[in-house]
Amino acid sequence: MVDVKACTQILSGIPMELLTSWKKSIECIGEIEVIHTPNMGLVMMRAEESVARDLFNVGEILISDATVSVDGVMGYGITMGNSPDKAYALALIDAVFHADEAKWGSVKRNLADWLTEQGQEQKIAAQKRFSLTRRTLVDFEVMDDD
């Protein structure tokens, strides 16, 4: 069973150029039907206030999303911004995540390995980014009276 949440956290940070080869290989192997062509839309972002835990709507995020069927298995792809190609590629990948047929076994394994590598690269990139912030950590010194 694929952890869709963890996979999409990694996939959302991957540029379309790196997804092209996965898109092509899924299109070669499976029978694709586009249920809902990639389109722009909005997702209203919600937040939770920290004490009373009241929910509220912060504002909308521009997204692109698409729905496809791969060998009869539905997949949904969504990404931030105007990126129809990426939404479509993510929908194909989502359908493969949910496909049970044996023919998708090796694609799923390769995809999982690749996502692990990508996740590791993203983690290092985040650590490097945070190392810049870490340099601004405040080291308080108590001032003496004398």
Place this chain on the structure above:
Amino acid sequence: MAYVAVTGGREAIKEAEKLLKYYRCHAEGLPIEVGQIMQQMRLAVDKIMGEGSLYDPLLAALALKQAEGDAIEASFLVRAFRSTLPRTMYSLPIDTTGMEIIRRVSATFKEIPGGQYLGPTRDYTKRLLNMELLEESDEHIRDFMDTFMTECIEHSECDELQEVPSFPRVIDLLRSEGLIAGVCSVEPERHEHDEVDDITRTAMSFPASRAVRLQSMARGETGALLAFAYSSARGYGDVHPTIGELRVGDVPVMIPHPLHAGEEICIGRVRVSEAEIVVREDGGDEGRNSGTDKEPAKFGIGYGLCFGHNEDKVIGMGILDRSMKSHGAATPAEDEEFVLYHIDGIESSGFISHFKLPHYVDFQAELQRIRSIHERDREAEPKREEVKQ
């Protein structure tokens, strides 16, 4: 009185549009690229995303270019664009405790778990114009970047790359001592189709729910929020704020999978600013031990969160969130109807702008009225003289 349609001016309007473009383009030099605005005017871009209520840095930068830097006009363009698109769904509530922070400070405690990170800030720098920027070139930027990144790499080579920490909330220190009022101590049950008041679907009515107040402020105009919050803190109100925590950073946004129940999809990461404002709430000064029936004094928390890096806005939002909870609004900042109806920059700018449009019929009626009063006074003057004599 009725409105009268007038025609004419079509050619003048067309030419005015061309002239507007001319004013943007006539200066020598290359056109500003939208990418440059997005990268180098990040705070302006963030403000437009917040006030336009649409998160997309590219479109916000484009709007800023089109509006020649007029932030309210740019927000208007963004919000108008937003109205042409369908809403696919609501996200799950973002989790700001998992934020990848770029800045985190507290004014309540010196030592906070996880530490204070100043991040990219001008708070401690002199406000002097940097004349060197007049001559800034690619080479200057490259030199700075090379030096800075070398320093960082040398430093990080000494210390191995460390895990990116997540930070507990500073107000948890007060919460653990039972000093925070209105704490929700149980995990709220959330359902996918929970109704949350949404001002983009239903017009505001009063008294407003907390959801309405927070949403309205999250898309409010920074200057307006700042002015109301300042009035409250300076004396026209009863809120004496201390910043429990201010954090800025990136959070993942999750949605429920529309096809596979129980699964979640990450759509990407969004930069947000968040502030928790600590305010003392009245109670018996000495608490229950004083022998009164009053609740002991506690701290209330005002909350602010908006798109992008906009510290003034979230601090103002937190102060107003608290001030609008005051009983019996005695000052403008405590009156939720007054605050919420006047903080939307696009509405206020639209209303003020409409005064520039022809009001010929209204004004003719006013003119006629004033003239008739003057006429009547002139006619009455000789009679008054007669009466005096």
